[in-house]
Amino acid sequence: VAAGSPVPAIYFLSDYGLVDEFVGVVHAVLHRRAPGVPVIDLAHQVPAFQVAAGGAALARAAPHLGSGVVLAVVDPGVATARRGLAVGLVPGSASGPRPAWLVGPDNGLLVPALAVLGGAESAYRLTGGNGSTFDGRDLFAPAAAHLVTGGDPAQLGPRIDPGTLVPAPPAPPDREVGTTLITSVAWVDAFGNVQLRATPELLDGMGMAGGPIEVVVVEPHQDAPVLTARRVTAFAELGPGELGVLVDASGQLALVVDRGSAADLLGLGTHGPGPTVRLAPAP
Amino acid sequence: VAAGSPVPAIYFLSDYGLVDEFVGVVHAVLHRRAPGVPVIDLAHQVPAFQVAAGGAALARAAPHLGSGVVLAVVDPGVATARRGLAVGLVPGSASGPRPAWLVGPDNGLLVPALAVLGGAESAYRLTGGNGSTFDGRDLFAPAAAHLVTGGDPAQLGPRIDPGTLVPAPPAPPDREVGTTLITSVAWVDAFGNVQLRATPELLDGMGMAGGPIEVVVVEPHQDAPVLTARRVTAFAELGPGELGVLVDASGQLALVVDRGSAADLLGLGTHGPGPTVRLAPAP
Amino acid sequence: VAAGSPVPAIYFLSDYGLVDEFVGVVHAVLHRRAPGVPVIDLAHQVPAFQVAAGGAALARAAPHLGSGVVLAVVDPGVATARRGLAVGLVPGSASGPRPAWLVGPDNGLLVPALAVLGGAESAYRLTGGNGSTFDGRDLFAPAAAHLVTGGDPAQLGPRIDPGTLVPAPPAPPDREVGTTLITSVAWVDAFGNVQLRATPELLDGMGMAGGPIEVVVVEPHQDAPVLTARRVTAFAELGPGELGVLVDASGQLALVVDRGSAADLLGLGTHGPGPTVRLAPAP
Numbered sequence: 001v002a003a004g005s006p007v008p009a010i011y012f013l014s015d016y017g018l019v020d021e022f023v024g025v026v027h028a029v030l031h032r033r034a035p036g037v038p039v040i041d042l043a044h045q046v047p048a049f050q051v052a053a054g055g056a057a058l059a060r061a062a063p064h065l066g067s068g069v070v071l072a073v074v075d076p077g078v079a080t081a082r083r084g085l086a087v088g089l090v091p092g093s094a095s096g097p098r099p100a101w102l103v104g105p106d107n108g109l110l111v112p113a114l115a116v117l118g119g120a121e122s123a124y125r126l127t128g129g130n131g132s133t134f135d136g137r138d139l140f141a142p143a144a145a146h147l148v149t150g151g152d153p154a155q156l157g158p159r160i161d162p163g164t165l166v167p168a169p170p171a172p173p174d175r176e177v178g179t180t181l182i183t184s185v186a187w188v189d190a191f192g193n194v195q196l197r198a199t200p201e202l203l204d205g206m207g208m209a210g211g212p213i214e215v216v217v218v219e220p221h222q223d224a225p226v227l228t229a230r231r232v233t234a235f236a237e238l239g240p241g242e243l244g245v246l247v248d249a250s251g252q253l254a255l256v257v258d259r260g261s262a263a264d265l266l267g268l269g270t271h272g273p274g275p276t277v278r279l280a281p282a283p
Numbered sequence: 284v285a286a287g288s289p290v291p292a293i294y295f296l297s298d299y300g301l302v303d304e305f306v307g308v309v310h311a312v313l314h315r316r317a318p319g320v321p322v323i324d325l326a327h328q329v330p331a332f333q334v335a336a337g338g339a340a341l342a343r344a345a346p347h348l349g350s351g352v353v354l355a356v357v358d359p360g361v362a363t364a365r366r367g368l369a370v371g372l373v374p375g376s377a378s379g380p381r382p383a384w385l386v387g388p389d390n391g392l393l394v395p396a397l398a399v400l401g402g403a404e405s406a407y408r409l410t411g412g413n414g415s416t417f418d419g420r421d422l423f424a425p426a427a428a429h430l431v432t433g434g435d436p437a438q439l440g441p442r443i444d445p446g447t448l449v450p451a452p453p454a455p456p457d458r459e460v461g462t463t464l465i466t467s468v469a470w471v472d473a474f475g476n477v478q479l480r481a482t483p484e485l486l487d488g489m490g491m492a493g494g495p496i497e498v499v500v501v502e503p504h505q506d507a508p509v510l511t512a513r514r515v516t517a518f519a520e521l522g523p524g525e526l527g528v529l530v531d532a533s534g535q536l537a538l539v540v541d542r543g544s545a546a547d548l549l550g551l552g553t554h555g556p557g558p559t560v561r562l563a564p565a566p
Numbered sequence: 567v568a569a570g571s572p573v574p575a576i577y578f579l580s581d582y583g584l585v586d587e588f589v590g591v592v593h594a595v596l597h598r599r600a601p602g603v604p605v606i607d608l609a610h611q612v613p614a615f616q617v618a619a620g621g622a623a624l625a626r627a628a629p630h631l632g633s634g635v636v637l638a639v640v641d642p643g644v645a646t647a648r649r650g651l652a653v654g655l656v657p658g659s660a661s662g663p664r665p666a667w668l669v670g671p672d673n674g675l676l677v678p679a680l681a682v683l684g685g686a687e688s689a690y691r692l693t694g695g696n697g698s699t700f701d702g703r704d705l706f707a708p709a710a711a712h713l714v715t716g717g718d719p720a721q722l723g724p725r726i727d728p729g730t731l732v733p734a735p736p737a738p739p740d741r742e743v744g745t746t747l748i749t750s751v752a753w754v755d756a757f758g759n760v761q762l763r764a765t766p767e768l769l770d771g772m773g774m775a776g777g778p779i780e781v782v783v784v785e786p787h788q789d790a791p792v793l794t795a796r797r798v799t800a801f802a803e804l805g806p807g808e809l810g811v812l813v814d815a816s817g818q819l820a821l822v823v824d825r826g827s828a829a830d831l832l833g834l835g836t837h838g839p840g841p842t843v844r845l846a847p848a849p
Contacts, residue, residue, distance in 0.1 A: 007601035011594065017473035018301060018584060021344045024325035028294065031321060032349040032380070035290035038597060042590035048474055049542045061587045064703065066598040076542050079517035097598070133518065134532030137347065190583035191614055234645035235699065249700030259615045259642050300756035301584060304627045307608035311577065314604060315632040315663070318573035331757055332825045359825050362800035416801065417815030420630065 006097035008068035008148050009038040013058050014136060015046040015074045022134070026071075026141045033145035037068075049076040051109050052169040053273060056187055059112035060250050067097035070113065071144040072104040073136040082106055084126035084139050085165070086147060086156055090118040101153075103144045105135070111168040120162035127157035172276065174198045180280040181206055182218075185273050186252065192261025194268065196253040196277060203245075203253060203279065212282035213245055215255060217266050219276040224267040228282045229255060241265070245279075289380035291351035291431050292321040296341050297419060298329040298357045305417070309354075309424045316428035320351075332359040334392050335452040336556060339470055342395035343533050350380035353396065354427040355387035356419040365389055367409035367422050368448070369430060369439055373401040384436075386427045388418070394451040403445035410440035455559065457481045463563040464489055465501075468556050469535065475544025477551065479536040479560060486528075486536060486562065495565035496528055498538060500549050502559040507550040511565050512538060524548070528562075572663035574634035574714050575604040579624050580702060581612040581640045588700070592637075592707045599711035603634075615642040617675050618735040619839060622753055625678035626816050633663035636679065637710040638670035639702040648672055650692030650705050651731070652713060652722055656684040667719075669710045671701070677734040686728035693723035738842065740764045746846040747772055748784075751839050752818065758827025760834065762819040762843060769811075769819060769845065778848035779811055781821060783832050785842040790833040794848045795821060807831070811845075 010030060016022035023044050030039050042061050046054040054074035062070075075082075083106035089099060098117055102110045103126075114120055129139030143156050153159075174197060175182040183198035203209070210231065217224040229243040238244045238258040243265060248254040255262040255277075268275060293313060299305035306327050313322050325344050329337040337357035345353075358365075366389035372382060381400055385393045386409075397403055412422030426439050436442075457480060458465040466481035486492070493514065500507040512526040521527045521541040526548060531537040538545040538560075551558060576596060582588035589610050596605050608627050612620040620640035628636075641648075649672035655665060664683055668676045669692075680686055695705030709722050719725075740763060741748040749764035769775070776797065783790040795809040804810045804824040809831060814820040821828040821843075834841060 007597070009594075009597055011590070013587070013590075019326070019328045019473045021296070021326040021340045022472075024294070024296075024323060025344050025347045027323045028292075028325075028344065028347045028349065031290070031292055031323060032347075035321075035349075038601075040590060040593045040597060042594075043585070043587040045585045057587045061591050061594065064591045064594045064598075066594065066601075077519050080519040131516070132532045133529065137532065189588075190585045233697070236643050236646040246699065249698045249703065302609070302611045302756045304579070304609040304623045305755075307577070307579075307606060308627050308630045310606045311575075311608075311627065311630045311632065314573070314575055314606060315630075318604075318632075360802050363802040414799070415815045416812065420815065 006067035007038070009040050009066065010034070010068055010144050010148055011040050011042055011061070011065050011070045011099065013042040013046065013054060013061070013070075013072045014044050015048050015050065015054060016044050016136065018044055022136065026136050029137055029141040030145050033142060034149050037145075037148050046074050047272060050074065050272065051076070051107050052171075053187075055109045055112040055168050056273065058109070059116050062113040062116040065099050068099050069144045069148045070099050070102040070110075071140055072102065072109055073140055074109050075105040075107065075135060077105060077107055078135050079131055079133050084129065084135065084143070085110065086124045086126060086143055086153055087114060087120045087162065087165070088122035088153065089114070090121045101144070101147045103140050103147065106166050108166050108168040111165060120165070122153070123160050123162040123165065124153050125157045125160050171197055174202060176206060179206065180278055181208070183277055183279065185268065185275045185277060187273055188263045188268060192257065192263040193248065194255040194262045194266060195248060195250070196255065198253055200247050200251070200253050208279065208281055214280045214282045215243060215266070216278050217268060217275050218278050227265065235259070289350035290321070292323050292349060293317070293351055293427050293431055294323050294325055294344070294348050294353045294382065296325040296329065296337060296344070296353075296355045297327050298331050298333065298337060299327050299419065301327055305419065309419050312420055312424040313428050316425060317432050320428075320431050329357050330555060333357065333555065334359070334390050335454075336470075338392045338395040338451050339556065341392070342399050345396040345399040348382050351382050352427045352431045353382050353385040353393075354423055355385065355392055356423055357392050358388040358390065358418060360388060360390060361418050362414055362416050367412065367418065367426070368393065369407045369409060369426055369436055370397060370403045370445065370448070371405035371436065372397070373404045384427070384430045386423050386430065389449050391449050391451040394448060403448070405436070406443050406445040406448065407436050408440045408443045454480055457485060459489060462489065463561055464491070466560055466562065468551065468558045468560060470556055471546045471551060475540065475546040476531065477538040477545045477549060478531060478533070479538065481536055483530050483534070483536050491562065491564055497563045497565045498526060498549070499561050500551060500558050501561050510548065518542070572633035573604070575606050575632065576600070576634055576710050576714055577606050577608055577627070577631050577636045577665065579608040579612065579620060579627070579636075579638045580610050581614050581616065581620060582610050582702065584610055588702065592702050595703055595707040596711050599708060600715050603711075603714050612640050613838060616640065616838065617642070617673050618737075619753075621675045621678045621734050622839065624675070625682050628679040628682040631665050634665050635710045635714045636665050636668040636676075637706055638668065638675055639706055640675050641671040641673065641701060643671060643673060644701050645697055645699050650695065650701065650709070651676065652690045652692060652709055652719055653680060653686045653728065653731070654688035654719065655680070656687045667710070667713045669706050669713065672732050674732050674734040677731060686731070688719070689726050689728040689731065690719050691723045691726045737763055740768060742772065745772065746844055747774070749843055749845065751834065751841045751843060753839055754829045754834060758823065758829040759814065760821040760828045760832060761814060761816070762821065764819055766813050766817075766819050774845065774847055780846045780848045781809060781832070782844050783834060783841050784844050793831065801825070
């Protein structure tokens with residue numbers, strides 16, 4: 001195979017964790033049904049049942065995926081009437097190969113990545129599986145293996161309208177109050193970098209492209225410290241313990257500390273999205 | 284390779300953890316000696332030295348493995364006189380391909396999976412290695428690579444009687460005391476689901492197929508709460524914080540909570556097997 | 567491919583952790599640019615920004631790697647003027663295949679492995695990337711994929727003098743004070759084994775090859791217990807809770823406990839290298 005050619009892979013994300021054998025068993029099922037197809041683990045420590053966090057991780061990874069099938073399982077509704085999905089993507093363009101299918105539960109998990117990847121062209125409701133509580137193994141992995149080996153999607157179940165997919169969990173909207181921006185945490189990574197939902201363009205447009213910025217977490221941490229942050233382009237521009245604002249590797253705003261945890265500095269104890277953050281030009 | 288054909292793989296389980304480079308080094312050794320053979324990681328965060336927990340994880344995974352070799356290392360007796368083993372399995376039948384060999388220490392680790400996979404046809408005592416404290420790298424991985432590439436097992440060491448293998452660590456037997464079932468915890472997964480050793484058939488036969496069930500952990504937690512559980516088939520049938528009993532994806536009984544931890548609810552702090560659980564028809 | 571032949575692989579180590587999708591995204595980039603090349607994960611839970619710990623892990627793994635490219639990213643200086651490197655190794659000899667290239671930041675991370683692998687023959691300064699804060703994805707992975715598929719290193723950037731590489735972080739030297747050896751902790755693994763920097767030869771030469779050894783952590787834990795250790799060759803030679811000194815699987819001295827944590831016994835709370843340890847013949 002020539003370098004750079006589109007060899008299909010399966011891209012696998014879940015909240016199964018890495019302590020138990022769940023991820024390994026899904027790999028074994030994929031290997032039996034699609035031998036020779038690489039399986040790339042995107043993340044398996046999505047917090048249990050957190051569809052929003054899993055959907056965000058998948059959307060961040062999506063621009064970097066090549067041809068093949070995405071298999072994503074964060075599925076609190078397993079073994080209920082919630083639908084299993086295979087969603088066909090609009091084919092890749094001049095920007096290069098991209099996944100052709102996303103497979104997972106119909107609970108909003110796939111929707112943010114769908115948006116990044118250009119939207120759905122088709123969708124199928126998976127009718128396989130056995131009603132077990134391990135649909136990753138029994139329903140979704142077999143469907144992903146079927147599709148990555150060129151199987152007919154119609155064999156997986158009836159075609160459905162992509163417009164009927166359950167939407168992604170809603171995120172609080174950004175708000176401008178005078179010169180103040182009210183936004184929220186999209187992601188806290190393992191280094192403690194705090195990605196915000198507001199875009200760099202919004203912050204810049206409000207006059208916070210250059211000077212110092214006052215930052216405070218206003219909810220759910222009402223006693224959080226009021227900090228002053230500086231716009232930088234690299235962690236190492238910051239002094240020890242200094243808070244920075246930079247455009248991160250996903251093109252989003254992030255609060256950061258050089259060789260340290262902005263989440264700790266801001267009084268955010270956990271890794272979850274959600275908390276409300278207020279930014280304003282420092283006085 | 285056609286979809287579904289039996290391409291051999293190595294299925295790897297250990298207690299090496301994922302912090303250090305142990306697992307990666309074993310992969311490197313396998314790649315040097317069996318290039319092109321997929322290596323599927325089943326689990327590497329088996330609690331350190333816990334042969335029973337590792338053996339149970341391997342047995343749960345076993346029905347889903349295809350052709351190839353199982354490499355399992357939970358080995359408190361490394362570098363002692365305990366034997367290293369290659370155990371040959373009875374060949375796969377109409378139910379499809381299965382592993383041909385299990386490789387690991389002779390301490391009971393392989394025995395539960397052996398039972399699931401139809402039993403041993405042959406066994407060899409591994410005489411390689413170098414007496415180091417890293418037999419996963421120096422003894423077991425080379426043996427697994429030798430076997431998966433079609434090497435002669437007799438080159439690994441003398442043939443031994445499979446009947447002489449060290450048995451699996453014993454589990455406490457289930458007991459019926461009147462209408463009460465005394466069983467024990469087989470596994471607590473990362474979601475907090477509590478798998479029991481008693482079979483669904485036993486519970487059903489004692490008249491607990493339908494109505495509510497009183498559940499309490501009686502040892503080692505004498506102050507554990509007495510809870511009432513309901514038989515369900517899906518997590519989402521349960522109300523918030525309600526305890527359920529379902530047949531899990533391994534076909535075993537499990538105590539569960541929807542989007543929560545049954546282990547926490549029951550006062551089980553750790554992930555290990557062992558605690559005694561009492562179930563009885565609720566009054 | 568015949569068993570044992572040198573099929574190139576990419577050997578990947580980082581401090582990205584396994585919670586976020588960083589490692590998976592790098593795998594996706596490698597798959598797009600070098601499809602069919604195995605990627606072997608050595609370790610991704612190197613403590614954040616700890617160049618010394620990452621360099622030591624890479625050096626321990628190095629003797630076991632086959633042909634291909636090492637990709638290592640522990641990079642607190644990302645997006646600054648620190649150089650990105652591709653370092654060409656002296657070709658493998660009769661001892662078998664070895665990696666041809668090491669790719670990573672110029673901060674000392676690669677240097678200990680370089681020494682193990684026979685030293686640098688050439689070096690190139692990577693000029694790609696996009697100034698992002700995710701050089702593992704945008705600079706180093708593309709360079710590794712380029713090299714593992716036989717690309718011309720001169721296309722990656724200008725050739726530089728390997729003698730100008732930033733050295734590895736310095737380690738405290740071992741000292742002999744009378745019959746006492748002052749050394750330091752090189753590594754605490756997940757089992758709690760404590761690898762020391764002093765060589766077995768040094769300890770033996772000081773008369774501690776046989777009899778009991780007094781061991782104490784003298785810094786930064788001034789209240790640490792004074793313990794007596796015994797030289798052994800296997801964990802299981804030790805009684806319950808007894809401290810042992812053995813030559814570990816890397817050929818280094820290690821303080822160990824059978825089925826337990828020497829780090830806990832010694833009062834070392836963390837997994838990092840550094841603390842000073844004093845060893846002397848027991849009175």
